[in-house]
Amino acid sequence: MDAEASPSTITSHLRSALGAARHALAATSRLVLDIALPTLCVSCREPVNGEGVCALCWAKLSFIAPPFCPRLGIPFVYDPGPELLSMEAIANPPAYQRARAAVRYDDVARTLVHALKYQDRTDLAPAVGRWMARAGKEFGEADMLVPVPLHWRRGWSRRYNQSGALARVISRQSGVRVAAESLRRVRATEQQIGLSRAQRASNVQGAFKVVADRMADIQGRRVILVDDVLTTGATVDACARALLRAKAAQVDVLTFARVVDSHKAPI
Numbered sequence: 001m002d003a004e005a006s007p008s009t010i011t012s013h014l015r016s017a018l019g020a021a022r023h024a025l026a027a028t029s030r031l032v033l034d035i036a037l038p039t040l041c042v043s044c045r046e047p048v049n050g051e052g053v054c055a056l057c058w059a060k061l062s063f064i065a066p067p068f069c070p071r072l073g074i075p076f077v078y079d080p081g082p083e084l085l086s087m088e089a090i091a092n093p094p095a096y097q098r099a100r101a102a103v104r105y106d107d108v109a110r111t112l113v114h115a116l117k118y119q120d121r122t123d124l125a126p127a128v129g130r131w132m133a134r135a136g137k138e139f140g141e142a143d144m145l146v147p148v149p150l151h152w153r154r155g156w157s158r159r160y161n162q163s164g165a166l167a168r169v170i171s172r173q174s175g176v177r178v179a180a181e182s183l184r185r186v187r188a189t190e191q192q193i194g195l196s197r198a199q200r201a202s203n204v205q206g207a208f209k210v211v212a213d214r215m216a217d218i219q220g221r222r223v224i225l226v227d228d229v230l231t232t233g234a235t236v237d238a239c240a241r242a243l244l245r246a247k248a249a250q251v252d253v254l255t256f257a258r259v260v261d262s263h264k265a266p267i
């Protein structure tokens with residue numbers, strides 16, 4: 001007797017067909033639900049049209065505008081005059097040339113960054129990336145955008161690299177290409193949260209490397225490093241060092257938010 005035609009096989013075929021149909025139905029109803037439910041503002045949970053932040057919450061973000069340190073992008077309370085650097089830039093000059101951020105890292109910015117990073121709210125990336133592209137206009141000409149890489153283990157658990165997603169939006173806005181695979185995190189690092197400035201620096205020291213077969217692509221290029229938040233700058237500084245070792249002509253840093261230590265601001 002042909003095995004294909006045995007009653008038990010027919011039953012099992014029927015069962016799997018029914019299962020598939022049920023699966024398809026469930027997917028359809030999920031789709032309907034997705035369409036029916038409006039997106040909620042990631043910050044205040046009010047319904048929004050399209051992108052993930054409502055107009056009111058956008059308005060609450062503290063956008064960084066001049067005057068600021070031409071090197072680190074730290075906002076000044078008053079204008080000290082053109083080209084005057086912050087005390088921090090003079091005391092601890094970074095490996096990168098300039099850093100710019102769209103907003104101060106406050107409560108609303110933190111909510112946005114966390115949603116993007118840990119809650120898979122990829123719908124936020126276009127708006128966030130557009131503001132970053134605006135903040136980075138000052139850099140002028142650049143050859144490539146390099147997102148700060150995650151270690152593969154973290155990338156796996158978080159499913160996607162938020163810096164990569166932001167770099168792709170900035171690329172669409174600016175026409176500067178993304179070189180996502182050039183820089184690698186060659187060893188896992190502890191989370192930077194809760195570490196002191198010195199601990200942060202040693203935690204990421206030597207953690208990044210330019211991939212051997214991308215060295216030629218980096219050499220002589222003006223690179224913009226892309227990340228979500230700049231805290232002490234230890235991570236982007238380590239990345240900039242790796243890119244400069246690969247003979248990048250210049251490295252600038254573009255983040256969505258930056259921590260602004262109000263205690264250190266001149267009075």
Ligand SMILES: [Zn+2]
Binds near residue numbers: 055056
């Ligand atoms: Zn809102």
